[in-house]
Amino acid sequence: MATRASTTTIVFEQEHRFFFITACVMAFVLVAGFSTNIILGRSSFGSPILFHIHAFAFFGWVVLYLMQTGLASTGSIALHKRLGWLALGWVPAMVILGIAITATSVRRTGAPFFFDKNEFLIGNPLGILCFAGVVAWAIALRRRTAWHRRLMLCAMAMITGPGFGRLLPMPFLMPWAWWTAAVVFPALFILAGMIVDHRRMGRVHPAYLWGLAIMVGAQLAADVIAYSPVGYAITDAVTAGTPGAGRPMKAQWPARP
Numbered sequence: 001m002a003t004r005a006s007t008t009t010i011v012f013e014q015e016h017r018f019f020f021i022t023a024c025v026m027a028f029v030l031v032a033g034f035s036t037n038i039i040l041g042r043s044s045f046g047s048p049i050l051f052h053i054h055a056f057a058f059f060g061w062v063v064l065y066l067m068q069t070g071l072a073s074t075g076s077i078a079l080h081k082r083l084g085w086l087a088l089g090w091v092p093a094m095v096i097l098g099i100a101i102t103a104t105s106v107r108r109t110g111a112p113f114f115f116d117k118n119e120f121l122i123g124n125p126l127g128i129l130c131f132a133g134v135v136a137w138a139i140a141l142r143r144r145t146a147w148h149r150r151l152m153l154c155a156m157a158m159i160t161g162p163g164f165g166r167l168l169p170m171p172f173l174m175p176w177a178w179w180t181a182a183v184v185f186p187a188l189f190i191l192a193g194m195i196v197d198h199r200r201m202g203r204v205h206p207a208y209l210w211g212l213a214i215m216v217g218a219q220l221a222a223d224v225i226a227y228s229p230v231g232y233a234i235t236d237a238v239t240a241g242t243p244g245a246g247r248p249m250k251a252q253w254p255a256r257p
Contacts, residue, residue, distance in 0.1 A: 016073040018196050019149055022189055023069040026160050027062050033166030050104060054097045058159065061090060065156050072149070087139060091132050098128035107239055110247025114170040114177040117249050118235040122226040123178060123219055130218040131158040134211060147207045150193060154211025157189040174251045183219050187212060 034055070064086060071080040102124040105111055111120040138151035165181035173180045190212045194204045225231045232249070239245040 014200065019153060020069045020073045022153060022192065023066050023156065026156055026189060027066055029160050029167065030062055030163035033163030037166050050101060054101045057090070057094050057097050061094060064090065084139070084142065087135055091135050095128050095132050099125045103238055107242040107244045110239065110244035112170070113254050114174050114251050116178065116251050117247060118226040118231050119178050119223060121235050121238060122231055123182060123222040126218045126222040127158060127161070127182060130214050131155050134158065134214060146205060150205055150207035151211060153193055154190055154208065154215070157186045158215055160186045160189070171253065177251060179219065183216060187215060
């Protein structure tokens with residue numbers, strides 16, 4: 001019995017380490033991506049106030065996630081539980097701001113030129129809604145630690161796309177730029193969790209399978225909508241009368257002046 005208890009303790013300590021290191025890597029991807037954009041002059045602090053509020057909300061979540069994984073790793077469970085309730089208000093704000101910033105970006109510039117305009121407009125909101133749904137699921141299963149921590153990792157992975165999109169050579173990835181940044185690279189975090197689970201337990205926890213399925217399924221559904229007559233109509237309606245209407249629907253290199 002003592003040996004079994006000791007083995008369980010070691011597994012949990014290794015799990016804590018994995019989740020904290022993964023949280024740090026995801027945070028690094030996001031910070032590095034947005035910092036690179038500022039350094040290269042592709043964005044600035046002179047953007048409209050909505051962009052700053054959006055950045056505060058999303059990076060606030062990154063800080064909260066780092067704190068939560070750190071607290072769980074150090075055994076500060078009581079504080080971890082109290083801070084966790086912040087998500088109930090924080091995540092809905094992220095959803096609203098994520099959808100608002102997507103519409104604003106499409107209207108202002110037609111979205112980044114390496115993404116199809118309709119795919120960006122539909123894919124971003126569906127992605128953030130899935131993130132919120134998985135976080136809600138994780139909170140509902142907060143007493144089932146194995147499910148909770150893995151679902152939270154999946155949710156966090158779902159919002160690392162903007163970081164990867166600023167670090168990868170996106171123009172050279174057309175026409176697969178969206179899937180590369182929003183699905184392929186974020187999925188690596190979930191796949192890493194699967195590999196760790198398989199090595200330690202001999203099986204993959206179903207939370208990872210659900211998280212990966214939701215991530216991929218959301219973008220497949222987004223593409224079905226985006227490339228349907230309804231998707232094109234929504235994109236035209238959102239951009240009507242704005243500079244974004246002048247950008248082609250398909251991703252392509254900007255025309256030389």
